[in-house]
Amino acid sequence: AKNGDRSENGDYLYGKKRLREIDRRIRFLTKRLEIAEVTDPSVHHGGDQVFFGATVTYADDEGEERTITIKGIDEADNQQGEVSWISPIARTLLRARVGDVLQLPTPAGVREIEVLEVAYPAPE
Structure with a gap:
């Protein structure tokens, strides 16, 4: 009752x-x-092109440098500088190379970013 x-x-x-x-x-x-698919980002170690698992340093049009790591949807932690591969920044960076200047769509308008460095974990 x-x-x-x-x-x-x-x-x-x-x-x-x-x-x-x-x-x-x-x-x-x-x-x-x-x-689910297990991927090994270390196969790209030493490369200069951005793929899944890359740690990318880029500069925006105001000169501010940022470093992000492209991860899976469930792994990404924005507080640790990890972004999902489907985020706008990751989709813009994928397949880019060091030195490329890219157009990043944002709510405030399109911004230019330049890829400064691409790193992958070393193979075990």
Whole structure:
């Protein structure tokens, strides 16, 4: 009685709803695991072109330098300078080379950035 009208089985209905949410999340994560691909960014070690896993240093049109690492959607941590490969900055940088000047679309308008350095982890 303390959980509401017993004739409606509030706890039972809430439990079923919660179980459906959990099942939906399990299906989502299972599908993500099935299509997941392990990549090794160290195969590009020593290269000057930007691919997945690269640590890129670039300068914007105001001369400010920034360093980011291009990671997967679930791995990216903006506080650590890691961006998702689908972010606007990463999509602009992908396939660029050191010295390229690129057009970065931002909410405030298009900005120019220049790729200064590209680094990959050393092979083990």
